[in-house]
Amino acid sequence: MVAEALAHYIGVPQGKIERLLALTQEQIYQDAEYQAWIGTLDIELLNKCLPLARAAYEKHLATFTEHLRTQYNMVNTPMSAFTLGNWLVGFLQYPSQISDLSRIHRRLPRQAVQEMLPEMIAMLDEMPEGRAEWQRALALMALPLTAERN
Numbered sequence: 001m002v003a004e005a006l007a008h009y010i011g012v013p014q015g016k017i018e019r020l021l022a023l024t025q026e027q028i029y030q031d032a033e034y035q036a037w038i039g040t041l042d043i044e045l046l047n048k049c050l051p052l053a054r055a056a057y058e059k060h061l062a063t064f065t066e067h068l069r070t071q072y073n074m075v076n077t078p079m080s081a082f083t084l085g086n087w088l089v090g091f092l093q094y095p096s097q098i099s100d101l102s103r104i105h106r107r108l109p110r111q112a113v114q115e116m117l118p119e120m121i122a123m124l125d126e127m128p129e130g131r132a133e134w135q136r137a138l139a140l141m142a143l144p145l146t147a148e149r150n
Helices: 002-010 014-021 025-030 032-039 043-048 050-072 081-093 100-104 110-126 131-146
Strands: none
Touching (some): 002 131, 014 032, 014 131, 025 032, 025 131, 032 131, 043 081, 110 131
């Protein structure tokens, strides 16, 4: 299910996503095709639409974090609409640091990422501008988190 959703939002064949998901997180970060996809993101548009993404996240993030708390006993999650938007554009400005996402999200169960990622991406559906690029960027940044840890 997650491979299908990622393929849809990233705009690539599902087989390409399945190939990556057979790798470890670190292998995905090192993969040339994955790096090329990251390199094609429109950072200028993502920065321009950051306030719109934050507004969309603000509407839905409380329900999302409540689900993390109840389903996965994840308390004190520092995620907010502000930080979620900032880490995405921040990591794109410093692509050599993208693999730090695995370390930052180490306590988040892989199953939770796989289950909740499509919902998290869909939170951006209401964006009046930049929706597709934000959804693509979030899917790309989160893709390694759905794979086996190293």
